[in-house]
Amino acid sequence: MSAPAPSQFGLDLRTYLVTDTALCGDRGVADVVLAALAGGVTTVQVRDKAASGRDLLALVDAVARAVAGRATVLVDDRVDVFLAARAAGAPVQGVHVGQRDLPAAAVRQLVGPVNPDGTRTVVGLSASTAAELAAAHALPAGTVDYLGVGAVRPTTTKPDHPAPLGVDGFAAVAGATTLPCVAIGGVTADLVGPLRRAGAAGAAVVSAVCAASDPAAAAADLAGAWEAAR
Numbered sequence: 442m443s444a445p446a447p448s449q450f451g452l453d454l455r456t457y458l459v460t461d462t463a464l465c466g467d468r469g470v471a472d473v474v475l476a477a478l479a480g481g482v483t484t485v486q487v488r489d490k491a492a493s494g495r496d497l498l499a500l501v502d503a504v505a506r507a508v509a510g511r512a513t514v515l516v517d518d519r520v521d522v523f524l525a526a527r528a529a530g531a532p533v534q535g536v537h538v539g540q541r542d543l544p545a546a547a548v549r550q551l552v553g554p555v556n557p558d559g560t561r562t563v564v565g566l567s568a569s570t571a572a573e574l575a576a577a578h579a580l581p582a583g584t585v586d587y588l589g590v591g592a593v594r595p596t597t598t599k600p601d602h603p604a605p606l607g608v609d610g611f612a613a614v615a616g617a618t619t620l621p622c623v624a625i626g627g628v629t630a631d632l633v634g635p636l637r638r639a640g641a642a643g644a645a646v647v648s649a650v651c652a653a654s655d656p657a658a659a660a661a662d663l664a665g666a667w668e669a670a671r
């Protein structure tokens with residue numbers, strides 16, 4: 442039996458997949474997501490920096506309808522795309538924004554607190570420095586549901602990633618906030634246990650699943666490492 446998820450509003454961040462269309466290749470993003478879902482991912486963020494708004498909307502719609510509520514589905518950066526997908530009836534729950542995207546307070550105003558299907562509208566925010574953490578803490582309660590904290594290690598997936606924190610640096614951030622913290626950047630299965638013990642609410646990966654020859658097995662390794670860690 443799995444340990445209970447560190448969650449609120451049913452938000453389960455433990456094994457968090459961020460998609461990369463190029464790394465998914467000919468398999469297609471939706472099929473890689475379905476394999477990862479079978480392996481145990483709990484949250485999926487659709488991220489494609491190269492896609493047009495129209496193409497990203499189609500991708501989000503396809504992924505959300507494939508997942509069909511079995512995991513939380515979020516959209517990277519594009520609040521407009523999230524709103525359009527939700528308005529079209531796709532089961533999509535929220536957005537993840539960074540320090541250069543729309544401010545979190547504006548995002549919350551745009552997306553509201555609850556989706557039409559009754560699920561919490563999730564807003565995730567990237568924050569890894571003391572100043573970014575202080576700014577997140579200054580927001581009204583309920584603005585942000587979780588923080589994305591990275592980079593844990595250098596990664597070629599996001600060449601402009603923030604300075605690497607290491608597991609100890611991640612622990613310092615997670616220990617300085619009551620917001621759930623998702624570790625991201627260079628995360629592989631061997632790091633999941635140390636990150637959970639460092640206070641992570643979840644571990645987010647791109648290449649560990651999207652570039653894997655067997656995304657279901659890769660996701661199962663990550664989910665298993667989370668459950669094995671105390």
Ligand SMILES: Cc1ncc(COP(=O)(O)OP(=O)(O)O)c(N)n1
Nearest residue numbers: 537538539540567589590623625645
């Ligand atoms: C879970 C999670 N954490 C951090 C990020 C990075 O977001 P951001 O800083 O906006 O950078 P881009 O992903 O937009 O390049 C994330 N996407 N997800």
Ligand SMILES: Cc1nc(C(=O)O)sc1CCOP(=O)(O)O
Nearest residue numbers: 591592596598626627646647648
């Ligand atoms: C999307 C993203 N955000 C990061 C951050 O540090 O904020 S690192 C990153 C990419 C993570 O890719 P991979 O799992 O392949 O290392």
Ligand SMILES: [Mg+2]
Nearest residue numbers: 518538539542
């Ligand atoms: Mg962003």
